[in-house]
Amino acid sequence: MSSSPNAPRKSLLWIDAHIEYRSPTMRHLLHAIPRLRAEGWEIKAWCLRSDASRDDVEHTTFPSARWLGPFELLYFTAIVNLYGLWRWMCGRPRPAEIIHATCGTYFGADVTSVHFLNCVWAATQLRIGFSGWRDVARYPFTLLGMCVERLQWWSPALRLALTVSDSVGAEVRTRTRAKVKVETLPNSYDETRFNPAARVLYRDLMRAKLGFGAEHRVFCFVSTGHYKRKGFWLAVEALAAVRKTNAGKHARLLAVGGSEDAIARLRSEIQQRFPGAEEWIVFAGMQPEVEKFYAASDAFIFPSYFEAFCLAEIEAAACGLPLLLTPHHGSEMILCDGENGRLLSFDPQQMAGQIEDFLAKGLPAFQPSVGRGLTKGEYAAALIAAYERMTGGRRA
The missing domain is CATH 3.40.50.2000 (Glycogen Phosphorylase B;)
Known part of the structure; x- marks a missing residue:
């Protein structure tokens, strides 16, 4: 569906360090871009790296820090929240009508996607034990992830948590504010390849x-x-x-x-x-x-x-x-x-x-x-429906 020249434009900001097809969170959103654009959405992105076309998505790209290894994600969380705070202090306008961030990245987001639960994995890791020094070395990152995901769920800005499964949604409901709506948006697959x-x-x-x-x-x-x-x-x-x-x-x-x-x-x-x-x-x-x-x-x-x-x-x-x-x-x-x-x-x-x-x-x-599980088209339709519920059903 194309929008008329005078119709109000709906805008969307995605925030993730790696807006790439290799990301288990972002690949589904990337596949939804053509449908979103056809429905009249303007899309922006704050990231370190992106596979999205610059013609379809307006990018704000922060300096990459691959040399930090696993600490790069923490670096992104810090820099993107400082950037958001700087915009607010300078009186800049809201960057988009809907701000959608991967869980644990940006604490000013309206929507967060939850594709992992560090809090559950931290407890499970202790129960099954550590198999070597690599497991031990990773565990502090799990604990840090647990802290930032908790900050995300308790953010006063958060309105909607899109969880990848019902059981993850049940876990989030026990850990977030009562006013946050929790909906299940399952993963999508490429039906042209997997059949x-x-x-x-x-x-x-x-x-x-x-x-x-x-x-x-x-x-x-x-x-x-x-x-x-x-x-x-x-x-x-x-x-x-x-x-x-x-x-x-x-x-x-x-x-x-x-x-x-x-x-x-x-x-x-x-x-x-x-x-x-x-x-x-x-x-x-x-x-x-x-x-x-x-x-x-x-x-x-x-x-x-x-x-x-x-x-x-x-x-x-x-x-x-x-x-x-x-x-x-x-x-x-x-x-x-x-x-x-x-x-x-x-x-x-x-x-x-x-x-x-x-x-x-x-x-x-x-x-x-x-x-x-959803096809790419089904996922795009479900995602847009979730966004439109947040905007009161106003269509571009």
Whole structure:
């Protein structure tokens, strides 16, 4: 819909350090830009780096500080809030009708997107323990993240929290002001890439390329890091036990994602903890076309300790894979136990029994489903509807 020349323009400001397609928060907003522009929205951005076109989005770009490593996000939070304070002290006009920031970045935002809960992960980390010095080194950042997200939720400016799943929304409601409205806006996926036709197109080619025979039952695991949190070692331990059974003797694990250094560390630990497992675990590394690896698989396994609403789960389900998931945040949005997958125990031995049963019996009424995952178009429509509710339904 185009707007008339005299119609009032609606303006929107996005705030995030990395307005990039690789960002699990921002990619969904970036895909919504054409629809927003067609609906008459003017879009601005405060960021360090951006993939958005300068023709579509007016940018205020702050100096990058990659040399700070993980501290760059804290640097952005500090500089963007100081910039907002400076504008207010100088009497500058409000930068946009709606200010939408990623949780923990800008405390003057009307809307915040919540795609992670540091407060929940901090407690979960203590419960499951630390697996090495890297986990210990990351923990202070988790605590800092917990502090800034709490400041975001208690900001007097905040009117709406867009959470990625119902369970995350329930957590936020117990931690934010009563006047803040909490709505669920699930993740979106690219339906042109992730669909059952992709399995038909790529399955035979990719299985041959990866060395899988017709007898092999391939479980796909996708992650670029945080392997303990995402349940990689639970999956390995359970599958190692399953492979000792008649039903699971041909089981294989296909691990997609991760840097070369990360994979080298995983291989070294696997050799120590699970001798011989390198024969049935295939590491594919970082892949730009992960749908081809879903196509080569028979099921998606993701026994994570904590997520918000994992995009990989949506993409795998969209390709028609059964989902084998633990009851983490977001799993309620996509998994229907016994229909499009199985709900797994966190106990590796119980998990092994459940996987063995899955291999032996399958899913009697298997119905591939993305649950409440959204296509790009559905996400854009839901986002615009949320914005228009905030502006009283006034359309450009």
